[in-house]
Amino acid sequence: MKFLFLSAADKAQAWREAILARFPDAGFDVWPDEIGDKADYDYAIVWRPAAGELRTFPNLKGILSLGAGVDGILVDDALPDNVPVVRLVDRCLTEGMSEYVLYWVIHYHRRLGVYLNWTSQKIWKQMRQTDTRDRKVGFLGLGELGSDAAKKVAALGFDVAGWSRSEKKIEGVTSYHGEDGLTPFLNRTEILIVLLPLTDATRGIINKETLAALPEGASLINCARGPHVVDEDLLAALDSGHINAATLDVFHTEPLPEDHPYWDHPKVTVTPHIASLTVPSSAADWMEENIKLIEAGKPPLNTVDLKKGY
Ligand code: GLV
Numbered sequence: 500m501k502f503l504f505l506s507a508a509d510k511a512q513a514w515r516e517a518i519l520a521r522f523p524d525a526g527f528d529v530w531p532d533e534i535g536d537k538a539d540y541d542y543a544i545v546w547r548p549a550a551g552e553l554r555t556f557p558n559l560k561g562i563l564s565l566g567a568g569v570d571g572i573l574v575d576d577a578l579p580d581n582v583p584v585v586r587l588v589d590r591c592l593t594e595g596m597s598e599y600v601l602y603w604v605i606h607y608h609r610r611l612g613v614y615l616n617w618t619s620q621k622i623w624k625q626m627r628q629t630d631t632r633d634r635k636v637g638f639l640g641l642g643e644l645g646s647d648a649a650k651k652v653a654a655l656g657f658d659v660a661g662w663s664r665s666e667k668k669i670e671g672v673t674s675y676h677g678e679d680g681l682t683p684f685l686n687r688t689e690i691l692i693v694l695l696p697l698t699d700a701t702r703g704i705i706n707k708e709t710l711a712a713l714p715e716g717a718s719l720i721n722c723a724r725g726p727h728v729v730d731e732d733l734l735a736a737l738d739s740g741h742i743n744a745a746t747l748d749v750f751h752t753e754p755l756p757e758d759h760p761y762w763d764h765p766k767v768t769v770t771p772h773i774a775s776l777t778v779p780s781s782a783a784d785w786m787e788e789n790i791k792l793i794e795a796g797k798p799p800l801n802t803v804d805l806k807k808g809y
Pocket of ligand 1: 565566567568569
């Protein structure tokens, strides 16, 4: 069995070790320098591969995504036919994302940004504390990542809702769905977390209209993809005071360009796409499980629906 690794070269060594620990007889070649006869490769492990490249490997049995979001793979409109694209679902990735979300939900709920700013100026001042049960947190997207984070935020006592394409039944989480459900969901949400896949239907979903539908003083946490947000609309909503603050982990262009207004904006916190990083030693278990299914002639878990885009 032969693996093709098509992602940042500095990540290759950890993946090589994790894969060879599970498939000791396999080959593991890093694109482009180590690639031999393209017909020899069975599985491609990828993150944002160059468009058209995967099609040049004629015998692939599976395309394994290094990320939960597969938009970087699906932009390639010449993907090989009939090769399953498999989305990463991994315990470490999911738990890491929930930690990031919990941290920022608590930050905004307890107004720690304001306190840290005051204490840095030696200002001793207290604000009224809001009952956790009255704090309305909302998740745009209740997939693998959104539902885990929503359950954990709900477990702390917050009033949690989620919006998704179809109705979801998650204990402790009020479900809104479909186009009609979006505005009522936004109207009640004081802390909004974006964890949607990036598709044609969700691109630009955080825009002038949807931001205006949030209550005055709402906060935004985007840990999905940069293009979910119309940057000019978010900046205008922050500057008008309608939106209190935003934590952004993802951007239209990454790394975020040095001259981007987000860097210096007093109401924006930028993190460098670290909300949750893939841990090879754990994610390789999921790959092993899927490869075994494919080798046994069965469909892999979490196969991407190319029409839906996730
Ligand atoms: C990271 O952005 C991922 O899609 O897992």
